[in-house]
Amino acid sequence: MDDISTSTLFIILAVLIIISAYFSGTETGMVSVNRYKLRHLAQSGDRGAKRVSKLLDRPDRLIGLILIGNNLVNIAASAIATIIGMRLYGDAGIAFATIVLTLVILIFAEVTPKTVAALNPERVAMPSSILITLLMKVMLPFVIALNFITNNMMKLFGMNPNEQQRDALSADELRTIVNEAGSLIPSRHQDMLVSVLDLEKVTVDDIMIPRNEIIAIDINEEWPAIMKQVMNMQHTRVLLFRSQIDDAIGFLHARDMMRLVTRYQAEPDKASLVRAARDIYFIPEGTPLNVQLLKFQRNKERIGLVVDEYGDIQGLVTLEDILEEIVGDFTTTISGVTSDHVQLQADGSYLIEGTANLRELNKDLHWNFPTDGPKTINGLIIEAFGDIPENPMCIVVGPYRIEVTEVENNMVKTVRVMPSKRKRKKK
Template sequence: MDGISTNTLLIILGVLVFVSAFFSSSETGMMSLNKYKLRHMSQSGDKTAQKVSQMLDRPDRLIGLILIGNNLVNIAASSIATVICLRLFGDYGVAVATFGLTIVLLIFAEVTPKTLAAYFPEKIAFPASYVLRALMVPFYPFVWGLNLVTNGVLKLFRINLDNREDSLTHEELKTVVNEAGALIPRRHQDMLLSVLDLENVTVDDIMVPRNEIAGIDINDDWKDIVKQLTHGTHTRILLYRDTVDDAVGFVHSRDVLRLLSKTQFSKETLLRAVREIYFVPEGTPLNVQLLKFQRNKIRIGLVVDEYGDIQGLITLEDILEEIVGDFTTTMDLPTSNTVKQNDGSFLVDASSNIRDLNKQFKWKLPEDGPRTLNGLILEHLEDIPNPNVCFRLAGYPMEVLDVKENMVKQVKVMASEYRKPRKSA
């Protein structure tokens, strides 16, 4: 290099640093691309995205090409920097070149370009893909040989590169939805998260308990039955004999109207219009039950335990409300089981479902045990409390206001004074 002037060497060094910055930013940009967005762009016909996607299908080749180019450039830059510094600083030139070039490469060829590529991966990776594809042709033998050695080393450690995990887990998908921000409206995010959570919720969590099932005793007086049929607010009505355990079947209000239009309307004709009961095993996940409803073209069923005893009633609308939120499908007047007081406390109907309370008020009551607040209180106290008994449950101060028929009817909850429960030693 004695025949090359120092100014020329400085220009060559600057070009090498720039090329090193290109390789560094290309590596970070390629690896920082959102692979799902890239896949969508590829499927939409974006030619550049398709080329980048093809390159990322073999990351070992891409990384091998980039590192070969980067190391060649950095080594050449180191040699030229040494020659320049020897000319300028004599015997101290080697030390000056080592420290000086390290600082220059870190700032201008590593940290700055990689930071830029991490923030704007598409703007860096897409243009760089054209250059990298062109370089792959002359460097392919070197890349192939390098990959042969490196993949062999990885196999010695029993690392199989063919088993790459490209799919998102259930929890990772929920994180993606949560972090979508303004790309997905908050309402739509809640619906998507509810769909993902269906497998974690069972029919027991949302069913109408058996003591709240609205039905008609077929053994009642006929006039009372007709009155209940004509004034009922439900589309499907359960018929039973004496108790819900002896259920006869469901009758649709449409069939009732058709029978009422006829002159001969009796218990016999009503029973002939009864539809067969669909039974649902308790503990069935909602995502499974939703598919069963769809497959069997059924919208309502009775939940039974392992002994065949009826535990509650589940409808298709109940599952849909878990996804889209509450909506009104009947003529019932709107009611509320919870009333907020001026002091920030809540008067809560103890028969309220714990999951509903947690969803509505963002509370953190435990959901892995009893399903109602009454059941949770009885489990916590291990006794049926008297009115005015105060206690703290799961971090929430509570006061029992009303107890009837061996059940807590109403509770005052001081949600504003929630404290995280301490873990026992």
């Protein structure tokens, strides 16, 4: 080193710091790169993405190579800085060189390049992968030797270096990614994607039409009454039963109804109506919607009856009900004025039927009733009160003031709900 001029040593030191910055930035860029974006680019044929993906397949070798290069460069820079310091300041130059070199490496070879790489990982990782791939071929024996030592040391601490962390995401993590996608995904599409993920948290019990609201035809009634129901039916499928709904016969399709009405208009025949009914598809209560959606598809069904552990019918679920959980209601929803179960009052309160579904109220009115227990507002009041309420009475559930306005047949028929002022302003 005595034959090399001080100015030359400064140039060598500057080059070593630049190389150290390269290794530091490359390490951060490789680690920070978005694996899913990288995988997409690699599948699209991007050469840089393919190189980076191949390097990341063995992260132990990649990190080993970068650390070997970075440490060699930093040690060499330290030695040269010491020589420069001693030439300029004698023995005191050792301490001076240590302090100055530490600051220079921290600023120019560590913090700055790593910050730039963290902000632009793809732009740093892909060009850097060219040189890193070449160095990997040259330094592979040393990298393997280093990994052999470090991997065996890890085994002493009970860690298996061969178990790589997978990129699989949980449903909650994927939901967070969708919600944070921002303008990359239209808000309507975000809602649909999140709704698909939420299907596993919702069961058929949450969306079914309860048994007391199922529109069905009692085959034991007089034929004129049956024909009146058939002619006024607004659904494509109707349930047939004998005397009570638990003795269900099957579903009658609208096409079959019209054919039978036309054919037997002069000479009615209940037996033909029963024969035309299609087999019932039964659904166990508590079935998650994502599971039931696949079952509908696998069994080529569109409608089913929900039954409890005793085989009693609890409600009715259709394919449309599940699809509405994903894309929203196909028909007009609560718009702040009226619906089948809700009526907006002049004072800002809502007159609601006791059978109104809590999940639907939360979704349509942006409320926050608890849904992990009772499914209807009647059940919520009975659970909160601990008994069948009398009329009139008032109860407070969270920020909602609920006034019971009508009780009939041991159940709450209608209530008046007054949301808190904060909830009304939100609407």
